[in-house]
Amino acid sequence: xxxxxxxxxxxxxxxxxxxxxxVCTRPPIETELARGSLLxxxxxxxxxxxxxxxxxxxxxxxxxxxxxxxxxxxxxxFKNIRSDLRALLxxxxxVFFVSPSSAQFRVEVSGVGLTQLPIAVSAFRGEDGAxxxxxxxxQADLERxxxxxxxxxxxxxxxxxxRPDMAVWRQRGxxxxxxxxxxxxxxxxxxxxxxxxxxxxxxxxGGQSYAVIQADLRLAAHRIADFIYEKLTGDKGAFSTRIAYxxxxxxxxxxxxxxADGENAQSAFTSPEPIISPAWSPNGSQLxxxxxxxxxxxxxxxxxxxxxxxxxxxxxGSNSAPAWSPDGRTLAVTLSRxxxxxxxxxxxxxxxxxxxxxxxSIDTEPVYTPDGKSIYFVSDRGGAxxxxxxxxxxxxxxxxxxxxxxxxxxAISPDGRWLAYISRxxxxxxxxxxxxxxxxxxxxxxTSADESPSFAPNSRLIVYATQxxxxxxxxxxxxxxxxxxxxxxxxGNIREPDWAPFQKQ
Amino acid sequence: MKHLxxxxxxxxxxxxxxxxxxxxxVPVEDKAGTTISQEGAxxxxxxxxxxGVSSVDLDKSAQQAAILAGPRIVYFDYDSFxxxxxxxxxxxxxxxxxxxxxxxxxxxxxxxDERGGREYNLALGQKRAEAVRSALGLLGVVxxxxxxxxxxxxxPAAQGTDEDAMAKNRxxxxxxx
Numbered sequence: 001x002x003x004x005x006x007x008x009x010x011x012x013x014x015x016x017x018x019x020x021x022x023v024c025t026r027p028p029i030e031t032e033l034a035r036g037s038l039l040x041x042x043x044x045x046x047x048x049x050x051x052x053x054x055x056x057x058x059x060x061x062x063x064x065x066x067x068x069x070x071x072x073x074x075x076x077x078f079k080n081i082r083s084d085l086r087a088l089l090x091x092x093x094x095v096f097f098v099s100p101s102s103a104q105f106r107v108e109v110s111g112v113g114l115t116q117l118p119i120a121v122s123a124f125r126g127e128d129g130a131x132x133x134x135x136x137x138x139q140a141d142l143e144r145x146x147x148x149x150x151x152x153x154x155x156x157x158x159x160x161x162x163r164p165d166m167a168v169w170r171q172r173g174x175x176x177x178x179x180x181x182x183x184x185x186x187x188x189x190x191x192x193x194x195x196x197x198x199x200x201x202x203x204x205x206g207g208q209s210y211a212v213i214q215a216d217l218r219l220a221a222h223r224i225a226d227f228i229y230e231k232l233t234g235d236k237g238a239f240s241t242r243i244a245y246x247x248x249x250x251x252x253x254x255x256x257x258x259x260a261d262g263e264n265a266q267s268a269f270t271s272p273e274p275i276i277s278p279a280w281s282p283n284g285s286q287l288x289x290x291x292x293x294x295x296x297x298x299x300x301x302x303x304x305x306x307x308x309x310x311x312x313x314x315x316x317g318s319n320s321a322p323a324w325s326p327d328g329r330t331l332a333v334t335l336s337r338x339x340x341x342x343x344x345x346x347x348x349x350x351x352x353x354x355x356x357x358x359x360x361s362i363d364t365e366p367v368y369t370p371d372g373k374s375i376y377f378v379s380d381r382g383g384a385x386x387x388x389x390x391x392x393x394x395x396x397x398x399x400x401x402x403x404x405x406x407x408x409x410x411a412i413s414p415d416g417r418w419l420a421y422i423s424r425x426x427x428x429x430x431x432x433x434x435x436x437x438x439x440x441x442x443x444x445x446x447t448s449a450d451e452s453p454s455f456a457p458n459s460r461l462i463v464y465a466t467q468x469x470x471x472x473x474x475x476x477x478x479x480x481x482x483x484x485x486x487x488x489x490x491x492g493n494i495r496e497p498d499w500a501p502f503q504k505q
Numbered sequence: 506m507k508h509l510x511x512x513x514x515x516x517x518x519x520x521x522x523x524x525x526x527x528x529x530x531v532p533v534e535d536k537a538g539t540t541i542s543q544e545g546a547x548x549x550x551x552x553x554x555x556x557g558v559s560s561v562d563l564d565k566s567a568q569q570a571a572i573l574a575g576p577r578i579v580y581f582d583y584d585s586f587x588x589x590x591x592x593x594x595x596x597x598x599x600x601x602x603x604x605x606x607x608x609x610x611x612x613x614x615x616x617x618d619e620r621g622g623r624e625y626n627l628a629l630g631q632k633r634a635e636a637v638r639s640a641l642g643l644l645g646v647v648x649x650x651x652x653x654x655x656x657x658x659x660x661p662a663a664q665g666t667d668e669d670a671m672a673k674n675r676x677x678x679x680x681x682x
Contacts (some may be wrong), residue, residue, distance in 0.1 A: 018542060141540060274659035278624045290627075295682075296612070296654035297627060318631050318655045321624045334628065336653065339635065341628035385625055408622040422622060429621065476653040496623070 092327055100111060116149035117232055120174040120199075125159040125181040127312035130190055132217040134182060134224070141225035141239040141261060144476060145460060146483035148232075160195040160207050169199040176205070178228055182217075189213050192220040194226055205231050218264050238456040242500040244268070244278040244287055245474060248493040255289060257304055260456070260499070262474060262487030268304060280500040281324050281348075286310065287498075288331055299333055301348065312350050323366045323375075324348070325392065332356065332366035332392075343377060345392075356394040367410050368392060376400065376410040376419065384461055387421055401434070403441060409452055412436075413459040414501070420453035420462050431464050433479055444481025454499045463487070465495040572602045578662075579637055579681040580672065583618070586629075586636045596637065599679050600644035607650065613637045614678045615655040616662070618671035623657055630655030630677075637677045 064355040071243055116211040121139040135153075143395045151174040158164055159181040169177050180194030195207030208227055210220040219240060226237030241260045246253060251277045258265035269275065273292035280287055287302045297320045299313035313319035317336030329348055334341050337353075343361045344353035357363055375392045378385050384405040390397045400455035401407040406424035413420070428448035449467040456462070461476045466487055472494050474487040487497075576598065577651065579592040603609050615634030618625040632654035641651055662672040 274656070276627075276657075276659065292656065292659065294651075295614075297656075316652055318653075320627050320628060334624070334657075336631050336635070341631050362625070362632065364628045365622075365624045406621070408625045424621070 003346045009119060096318040115145060116143075117176065117230070118149050118151045118174050119176045119178065119228070120151040120153045120156075120169055120172065121178045122156040122158050122180075124192070124194070125157070126184075127182045129184065130182045130217055131214055132221065134192060134217065134221045135178075135271075136181065137221035137261070138178065138225045138228070141222060141237075142228060144261065144483070145229060145237075145239075146478035146480075147229070147460075160193045164197060164199075166197075166199050166202045169197075171286075174199050176228070176232060176310070178224070180207075180224070185211065190217060192217070192224070192226075195222050196231055218259060222259060222261075235460060236458045236502070238458040238460070238499075238502070241457055241502060242284070243454075243474075243487075244280060244498045244500065245465075245494055245495075246275050246278065246496040248274075248495075252389075255287070255302075257287075257500075258487075268307070269302060269309075276496055277321055278496055278498045279322050279324060280498055282326050282328045282501055284500045284503045288324065290320045290322065299329075299331070300488045310350060312348075313344075313353065315353070321364050321366060323368060324371040325368050326370055332368065334364040334366070343375070356392075357390060358398065365409055367412055369412050370414050376412060378408045378410065387419070407432075411453045411455055411462070413455045414457050415459040418455070418459065420455065420464075422450055422453065433461070433462070433481075437488055442481065444477055444479070445475075445484070447475075452496050452498075454497055456499050457502045463497045463499050465497055514524065569602070572598060573681060577671075579633075579677045579679075581633055581675045581677070583671075583675065585675075586632045588636055588640050593640075595679075596640045597644060600641050600646050603641065603646050603650055604644075607647070610682045611648055611651050612680045612682055613641075613651060613653045614679070614680055616660060616674055616676050617658045618674045619658050619661060619666065620671070621658070623659070625659035627655050627659075630657045633675075633677045637679065 008015075009091065026242040119139075119142060121135045121142070124134045127134050141151045143150055147437055151169075151172055158179045160179050162179060164177055164179065173422045175198070177197040177199050178194055179197070180192065182195075183191045183479065185191050189211050190213075191209060191211050193207065193209040196201065196205040197455045198205050206227075208224070210223060212220045222240035225239040229235065229237030229239070239260055242257055243260055244255065244257050246255055248254075251272055253271050254267055254274065255269040255275050255278060256265045257268050268287065269289075269291075271291055271293045273295070275292070276290045276297075278287050278289040281301070285304060287304060289300060289302065290297045292298075294314070297318045298311065299319045301310045301312050301320045301322075302308070312322070312331060313333050313335060315335050315337035316340065317339075319333060319335055320341075321334040322331050323333075325345075330345050331348055332343060332345050333353070335353060336342070336346050338355075340360065341364050342358065343356040343363045343366050345356055356366075356375065359381050361379055362385070363377055363379045363381075365378040367377070369392075373392055374389050376387055376389050379388050379397075380386075381397075382399070385408050386399060387401040387407050387410045389396050389400050400410075400419065401421065401423070404423045404425060406429075407421055409422045411420040412418070417436060419436055421432055421434070422429050423432045423443070424430075425443065429450050430443050430448065431445045431450040431453055432441055432443050445464075445466065445467065451465040453462050453464040456476075459479075461478060463474060463476050465472055466475055468486070472492075474486050474494055474497050476487065477484045561576045575598070576595050579588055579595060581587070582589070599611070603611055613634040615630030615632065615637075617633075617669075621629075631653065634655055638651050638653040639649075642648060658674070661670070661674040662676065663670040
């Protein structure tokens with residue numbers, strides 16, 4: 001127990017040094033977990049070996065913590081000192097795994113942080129004259145990631161060329177500060193510039209400028225959020241990506257493409273009959289979906305830029321559940337043309353389907369793994385719907401989910417580490433997340449009609465459909481479920497979200 | 506209502522434009538009613554009687570109208586694809602009708618209640634549609650005349666989350682195309 005207490009006390013001291021008051025007021029153990037959870041990067045195999053070697057590690061954790069006290073202080077730059085931090089993390093994990101009360105924190109330690117970096121995003125000079133409030137968009141993006149907490153910037157009148165008084169911002173509790181400006185150019189476009197500061201070290205972390213038309217001001221803001229996110233967390237930001245979803249208003253179904261924050265939605269397709277299961281192609285140029293416009297489910301692909309549609313699967317019976325292979329050449333689909341709902345692969349340009357599996361049960365909702373080698377899918381071959389896995393060309397089928405009697409709608413994170421799916425728990429349909437390496441499962445929502453999870457391209461957030469107060473809503477959640485946000489935009493029935501991949505800029 | 510109008514329209518077409526059967530005298534069965542195998546014939550007699558025309562051909566056309574306007578929905582229990590005995594007569598009636606003309610095309614549209622995922626429900630609805638198709642097949646209907654498709658939970662017949670509404674939504678509709 002002694003090393004645990006030492007480490008806890010010691011880390012609390014570190015927090016005090018870091019001037020993170022809300023963290024310091026928590027009990028010491030939780031504080032250390034909170035700080036530890038920031039240090040993303042322990043792979044499941046690390047966790048295993050730590051569990052094995054924990055006896056060996058315990059006596060050293062205090063020493064290791066002392067050794068890495070300095071790097072820890074500057075962890076906002078942890079990209080540069082990742083290996084040092086990793087060592088620190090190992091030490092801390094050791095403490096967690098010998099403490100029986102620590103189980104609930106494991107996922108955080110290996111996943112998304114509980115700690116939020118305090119960042120001040122000051123109103124951009126000149127943004128009052130523009131149609132979009134850049135700073136507010138940047139701050140909302142960062143907060144939605146669960147990794148940041150906005151710090152009040154009232155009264156500040158600064159821009160990217162100002163050298164800020166760090167003491168003032170330290171006083172306000174900010175670790176970082178983003179300053180910028182929006183200037184209208186003679187050609188009618190806007191020049192958006194910003195600079196990011198490390199307030200603790202008084203360091204310039206770089207800046208960028210974007211010349212954009214008015215319609216792209218939001219995009220510029222999302223790009224700024226991406227820059228800041230990557231600088232401060234080491235992970236690529238996904239704020240400038242897009243989300244597709246479907247709305248139903250009266251008897252009108254509409255497929256939309258919107259920014260990742262739900263704003264700036266543009267209609268891609270409208271139909272008097274249902275539209276379901278939109279799926280982005282790996283290069284983000286096309287959507288595959290199921291349309292009932294011919295009074296039966298038929299699979300189309302739709303070029304988002306040109307609006308050109310192509311009929312992919314219109315075979316006898318039902319055609320549904322399109323999923324793109326990672327190389328974009330093949331679509332896995334569910335067809336009933338030979339009886340029953342069965343899995344087939346079909347060329348992305350159309351053509352003759354190739355059967356992937358043969359069963360006397362329902363097989364549907366295929367998704368490729370990011371390496372393209374396997375397909376996860378739903379089958380009721382065991383008597384109730386469960387998630388299974390097989391080689392992407394067909395072959396041996398392996399069961400993946402075991403808990404519960406209704407597990408559907410698998411989504412694999414782009415980094416290949418996580419499986420999100422919907423599980424029925426006492427009559428409620430809840431978003432679950434499984435760490436594939438360990439098989440550990442967590443329910444991460446308190447709603448009861450969750451549907452259609454889809455990962456952000458950086459694997460850090462999930463978008464899903466649910467119902468709140470009897471109304472359909474789209475939500476994003478961090479993988480630990482600690483921070484959720486309702487996407488802005490459409491009112492009424494909104495469902496079937498799919499998060500687009502990164503696009504080349 | 507749309508189906509009813511379509512059915513009536515179809516009946517008129519099939520009876521030929523010179524038919525003396527008036528639109529409003531075409532017998533209309535209550536959709537929620539019982540089987541039409543006997544009652545349909547009975548109602549038909551009345552209709553013809555009212556029209557004052559007695560003709561074998563007309564009988565046939567009116568019978569078609571009765572079938573098209575009659576019950577054509579099979580309801581299922583929760584999580585079930587078994588056709589209950591009470592719906593067997595509907596299937597027999599339609600089997601006879603489909604077999605009578607090899608040119609007839611029919612779609613069996615499977616539906617589910619609102620619980621659960623959209624794609625999985627689509628597959629469940631497909632199972633219901635295929636159950637009705639096989640039942641027709643057992644009665645000698647040629648497979649090529651029947652297409653089993655599914656709408657999953659996308660097209661509920663009744664709104665609401667109570668068991669009453671959900672029971673109305675777990676269904677397969679026989680739809681002539």
